[in-house]
Amino acid sequence: MQRTDLKRLNDADQLIREIATDLGLEFMPQEFDVVPAQKMLEIMAYRLPVNFSHWSFGRDYEIERTKHEHGYAVPYEVVFNSDPCRAYLMDTNPFPIQVLVMAHVYAHNDFMKNNRHFQNSRRDMITTAATAAERFRGYEEHYGIDAVERVIDAGMAIQWNIDPTEHIHRQSEDEVRQRLYGWSRELAPSGPYDDLIPDRPKPTRNQKRALQKRTPPEPTPDLLGYIINHSPRPLEEWEKDLLSVIKSQAQYFLPYRQTKIMNEGWATYWHEQIMQRLFQKRFLTAEEHGYYNLYNARVKAHHPRNLNPYLFGYAILKDLEDRWNKGRFGPEFEELTDAYTRDQWDTGLGKGREKLFEVRRTHMDWFFVDEFLSREVVENLDLYLYLEREHPSYYEVVVAETEWQKVKRILVQSLMNSGVPRILVTDGNYRNSLQLYLEHAYEGLPLQDEYARKTLELIHYLWDRPVYLETNEPYNDKTRGKLYAVDESGVHVRTE
Amino acid sequence: MAVVQPDYSSTPRGKTDAARHRRKVKEAIHRNLPDIVGDEAIITRKEGQVVKVPIKGVKSYHFIHGQTAGEGGGFGSGESQRGKVIGRRPKQGQGQGGKPGGEPGTDYLETEIDIEEIIQMMLEDLGLPNLRRKEVRETVIPKGWTFESIERSGIRPRLDKKRSIKEAIKRTEVLIGALMEQTGRAEEECRRALVAAKGDSGVARELLQSEEPLPDTSDEPEYLLESDDLRYRTIREDVEYQSNAVVLAMMDVSGSMGTMKKYFARSFYFWMLSFLRSIYRTVDIRFISHTTEAKLVDEYEFFHKGESGGTKCASAYELACELIDTEYPTSRWNVYPFHFSDGEDWDPDRTVEAAKTLLAKDPAALGYGEIQTEYSASVLMKALEQGLRLQTYQNDGFLHYEGTVNQTPVLGVILRTRDDLYPALRTFLKPDRV
Numbered sequence: 032m033q034r035t036d037l038k039r040l041n042d043a044d045q046l047i048r049e050i051a052t053d054l055g056l057e058f059m060p061q062e063f064d065v066v067p068a069q070k071m072l073e074i075m076a077y078r079l080p081v082n083f084s085h086w087s088f089g090r091d092y093e094i095e096r097t098k099h100e101h102g103y104a105v106p107y108e109v110v111f112n113s114d115p116c117r118a119y120l121m122d123t124n125p126f127p128i129q130v131l132v133m134a135h136v137y138a139h140n141d142f143m144k145n146n147r148h149f150q151n152s153r154r155d156m157i158t159t160a161a162t163a164a165e166r167f168r169g170y171e172e173h174y175g176i177d178a179v180e181r182v183i184d185a186g187m188a189i190q191w192n193i194d195p196t197e198h199i200h201r202q203s204e205d206e207v208r209q210r211l212y213g214w215s216r217e218l219a220p221s222g223p224y225d226d227l228i229p230d231r232p233k234p235t236r237n238q239k240r241a242l243q244k245r246t247p248p249e250p251t252p253d254l255l256g257y258i259i260n261h262s263p264r265p266l267e268e269w270e271k272d273l274l275s276v277i278k279s280q281a282q283y284f285l286p287y288r289q290t291k292i293m294n295e296g297w298a299t300y301w302h303e304q305i306m307q308r309l310f311q312k313r314f315l316t317a318e319e320h321g322y323y324n325l326y327n328a329r330v331k332a333h334h335p336r337n338l339n340p341y342l343f344g345y346a347i348l349k350d351l352e353d354r355w356n357k358g359r360f361g362p363e364f365e366e367l368t369d370a371y372t373r374d375q376w377d378t379g380l381g382k383g384r385e386k387l388f389e390v391r392r393t394h395m396d397w398f399f400v401d402e403f404l405s406r407e408v409v410e411n412l413d414l415y416l417y418l419e420r421e422h423p424s425y426y427e428v429v430v431a432e433t434e435w436q437k438v439k440r441i442l443v444q445s446l447m448n449s450g451v452p453r454i455l456v457t458d459g460n461y462r463n464s465l466q467l468y469l470e471h472a473y474e475g476l477p478l479q480d481e482y483a484r485k486t487l488e489l490i491h492y493l494w495d496r497p498v499y500l501e502t503n504e505p506y507n508d509k510t511r512g513k514l515y516a517v518d519e520s521g522v523h524v525r526t527e
Numbered sequence: 528m529a530v531v532q533p534d535y536s537s538t539p540r541g542k543t544d545a546a547r548h549r550r551k552v553k554e555a556i557h558r559n560l561p562d563i564v565g566d567e568a569i570i571t572r573k574e575g576q577v578v579k580v581p582i583k584g585v586k587s588y589h590f591i592h593g594q595t596a597g598e599g600g601g602f603g604s605g606e607s608q609r610g611k612v613i614g615r616r617p618k619q620g621q622g623q624g625g626k627p628g629g630e631p632g633t634d635y636l637e638t639e640i641d642i643e644e645i646i647q648m649m650l651e652d653l654g655l656p657n658l659r660r661k662e663v664r665e666t667v668i669p670k671g672w673t674f675e676s677i678e679r680s681g682i683r684p685r686l687d688k689k690r691s692i693k694e695a696i697k698r699t700e701v702l703i704g705a706l707m708e709q710t711g712r713a714e715e716e717c718r719r720a721l722v723a724a725k726g727d728s729g730v731a732r733e734l735l736q737s738e739e740p741l742p743d744t745s746d747e748p749e750y751l752l753e754s755d756d757l758r759y760r761t762i763r764e765d766v767e768y769q770s771n772a773v774v775l776a777m778m779d780v781s782g783s784m785g786t787m788k789k790y791f792a793r794s795f796y797f798w799m800l801s802f803l804r805s806i807y808r809t810v811d812i813r814f815i816s817h818t819t820e821a822k823l824v825d826e827y828e829f830f831h832k833g834e835s836g837g838t839k840c841a842s843a844y845e846l847a848c849e850l851i852d853t854e855y856p857t858s859r860w861n862v863y864p865f866h867f868s869d870g871e872d873w874d875p876d877r878t879v880e881a882a883k884t885l886l887a888k889d890p891a892a893l894g895y896g897e898i899q900t901e902y903s904a905s906v907l908m909k910a911l912e913q914g915l916r917l918q919t920y921q922n923d924g925f926l927h928y929e930g931t932v933n934q935t936p937v938l939g940v941i942l943r944t945r946d947d948l949y950p951a952l953r954t955f956l957k958p959d960r961v
Contacts, residue, residue, distance in 0.1 A: 040530040065532040073541040086551055087587050089544025096541075122532070188589050333605030335613045342604065413607040418600040428614040430606055442602055445592075452590045471590075479593030486588045 036126065037065070043130045043314070050308045051137045055388065056301065058140035060115035063133065071121040072096050074109050078284065080117070081161040083276070084171070085183050108132045112143040112286070114154040127319035128326050130309065131302055138301035142294050145392050148286040151198040156283045163276040170269050179273065185489035186274045190281040191451040192254035195289070197282070207248045212239060250455040250470065254490075255281070257456045263465040264495035274493075288449040289395040296344015297391055299330060336417065336428065338442075343412070347399070350408045351390065352383035397446040404442070409435035416441055444475070452478055454500070467494050471502035473510070478502055483515060484522045491517040548585065555585050557648050561949035564649075564798060646801055649952070673765035681759025694756035699749075702728045710735040719744050726751040770808040772861040772891070774800060775850060777843040779868035780816040782835045788898040791942050792867035793830050795896060798952050799865065807861065813850060819873070821846040840872045840907060844881035848888060857889045865894040870905025878907060879914030886915075886932045894938045894955060908939055925950035 044063065051058070066074075074080050076092035110118040118136040120129050143149045153159060171179045202210070213233050234242065242248055251257060259266065259274045266274070287294070306323060309315055315323070331342045354360050358378030367373040390399065408414075415433045419426035432438055458468035467490070471478060483500070491498045500515040504526070512527040606613060677690055699721065706717040706728065712735050722744040724730035734741065776796050778784070796812070803810045814829035815821050821842035824832075847864045855862050864885060872878055886893055897908045908928065911917060915937055917930035925947060928939030940951040 063530040086548040089548040092541035093545045335603045338602045412604045425615045430611045476592040479591045
């Protein structure tokens with residue numbers, strides 16, 4: 032890229048910053064690095080500008096590269112929740128696309144600065160990952176690539192089995208025990224409704240004695256953390272380091288997963304607003320406007336086999352803004368049966384923008400979709416649930432459900448816990464012999480069997496003693512219990 | 528400035544890790560050979576087509592939700608018509624259905640692979656790396672006599688006149704050159720002198736040095752043969768090297784042979800042919816289907832048509848004998864008769880006799896595959912076991928029979944499920960058998 036272009040990009044940056052501020056966005060200092068395509072694809076595959084080596088990143092790099100080389104051109108954007116906020120631009124993109132990405136990034140920046148789920152992230156993750164990568168290379172040299180890889184394989188398998196709210200109540204096992212003894216309270220009494228919270232029944236002597244030995248003292252979703260701290264293998268320090276880095280990166284990326292639809296919808300909503308202003312100001316030419324339209328349409332395209340978060344989040348936000356502008360919410364509106372009145376309903380409330388800013392501060396996808404996905408959006412987007420029908424040598428993908436309430440119910444269910452099955456560690460000393468007992472908090476969806484087996488094998492590699500997983504599965508219109516047991520001889524399954 | 532262009536000329540780690548991933552894919556293919564071998568897509572592929580093989584084992588595993596058994600699902604947008612088919616997805620080997628979770632495209636991987644590559648891997652698996660045995664597998668066929676070399680001595684009838692005259696010309700020209708050098712006379716004078724001297728270079732030199740006029744030699748022959756010039760041919764027996772194999776594919780097509788059973792046979796023949804092609808220069812296959820009577824059919828009929836009626840396996844072996852006698856003499860062809868049946872033979876004793884007759888014709892190997900189901904009344908394998916004194920072997924739950932009759936290896940395999948296919952092929956392909 033030539034200097035002049037860089038100058039024009041800086042002009043664009045300045046202008047976008049002014050417009051975004053004027054529109055009410057509020058962001059951390061923003062930095063853009065212009066990088067070659069290969070570096071861009073690498074960052075996308077490795078999830079961070081510099082990260083440790085692993086074949087799965089290599090695989091993703093190859094997938095990205097193939098897509099890129101086959102002209103599956105999208106306005107690549109990568110932005111990190113760091114302070115200052117770091118984003119990357121691909122040097123081969125045409126200028127209007129760079130501007131589009133920059134506008135988009137400023138909105139992400141605003142979202143990450145203000146959404147409460149991003150508030151506990153390590154905003155130094157870029158440098159942390161780079162130094163970890165350096166350490167990992169040392170481990171590879173010292174302990175061998177294969178040994179390092181096996182631990183990373185296992186760690187990545189359970190990277191999402193962490194406690195999403197760990198930052199709120201980080202407690203040691205002893206602290207948890209004390210809380211359970213009733214010696215300390217989980218939350219200091221501070222609200223007007225505190226008297227409504229029932230006191231926990233005081234544990235008996237025997238219960239206390241049992242509690243003293245039980246580990247974890249209460250079931251925890253932090254499987255990865257539990258293994259790091261309690262594996263009887265035992266884990267070497269370098270192995271713990273590998274796993275801890277994986278855990279901290281998972282924690283860092285968790286808010287992205289939890290807010291993917293909102294975050295992309297938000298950025299798309301705002302880049303359109305900002306771009307409009309730029310065109311009004313004649314900063315971009317008519318030809319560049321054409322480019323922008325083409326790419327913007329690609330960003331918001333329908334995807335037949337997955338929900339495009341850019342389109343979906345954008346549609347809900349637009350709808351939300353419209354509804355709060357016109358007062359189309361609340362029982363008075365919801366209970367309207369006359370289609371015409373419903374269609375024409377407008378109280379002139381004018382609180383659309385205000386509502387948008389409020390929602391971006393408090394929500395994550397699960398609640399966002401549950402609360403705000405309306406019949407109009409489902410029907411305007413022609414949202415559907417598809418299923419795969421089995422044929423002798425292939426699966427046929429069929430539109431199975433379009434009725435808005437059914438589609439919404441299943442969609443919301445799939446967003447719960449950002450789609451990760453909740454696995455709880457209930458006993459780390461099962462049968463008093465350091466065996467690991469896990470329970471799947473079954474909520475109607477069974478575990479995918481092949482993936483469960485392979486994941487359990489990887490957990491067993493880290494734990495080294497037998498590992499059990501209790502779950503349920505649908506069986507003849509009912510539910511039956513299912514127990515996985517893993518030891519050196521492999522995975523065994525017992526059903527009730 | 529907030530927009531900068533830093534220098535990124537560091538080493539591309541994406542490529543290194545991608546290479547590691549590719550290596551893992553290859554290992555995974557290796558591990559999943561039994562699955563891949565049974566994959567229908569490979570066997571039914573068109574000539575020269577690359578096969579896409581779904582790979583298990585290079586996915587990133589984690590706990591994910593599954594849908595109800597056999598169904599994958601998800602959400603999409605832009606389509607309002609219920610029941611509309613919006614796409615297809617090929618099956619992943621024998622794996623469970625169901626798209627794993629919310630990351631489409633990253634976990635589900637397909638790779639393209641050559642049949643040759645798969646075969647090479649199978650050979651490695653068998654401990655036969657880089658099997659290049661086309662030369663070893665050659666058959667010698669006498670074709671009378673041929674000349675071998677040229678010698679200075681021999682018998683009159685094998686005198687090579689042309690070569691002898693060439694030698695004379697060569698010698699004469701060398702002598703003329705020497706005379707020119709010694710006497711300083713022109714080439715034509717030297718030639719005339721040499722002819723006049725009847726080839727004796729000493730006399731010719733004297734003639735040239737005497738300064739007398741040279742005699743007219745226009746009637747004399749220009750070149751004279753001497754005994755040194757004579758060359759004789761030697762001969763040797765002529766043979767032709769051929770490397771031919773023929774598979775005599777025999778199959779029971781009686782009513783009890785269902786589609787699945789035929790599929791096993793088909794897969795087995797497919798791989799057998801692919802292997803033999805990597806070893807022999809020419810590989811033929813002839814199809815013999817039989818019920819109570821055997822007949823030669825084409826490939827399509829062989830695999831697709833069934834007939835009602837009883838089963839007399841002997842008829843197929845008898846027809847195979849006939850084919851060897853008329854078209855594929857074992858002196859020129861490596862004959863691989865292989866028979867598939869569900870073993871419900873009406874007259875197993877006669878089949879054993881027919882098999883013995885076939886073995887007496889010295890085929891390269893004889894194979895019998897029995898496709899058993901829980902309900903089949905299989906008698907043939909037992910009969911062959913006793914009649915040909917086969918030994919049973921069992922490894923990893925796979926049962927097979929082996930023996931040798933007149934130094935010809937005899938092999939019996941029992942196929943029950945698709946998983947038996949690979950061990951059956953392994954057994955067939957043991958180094959000493961092919």
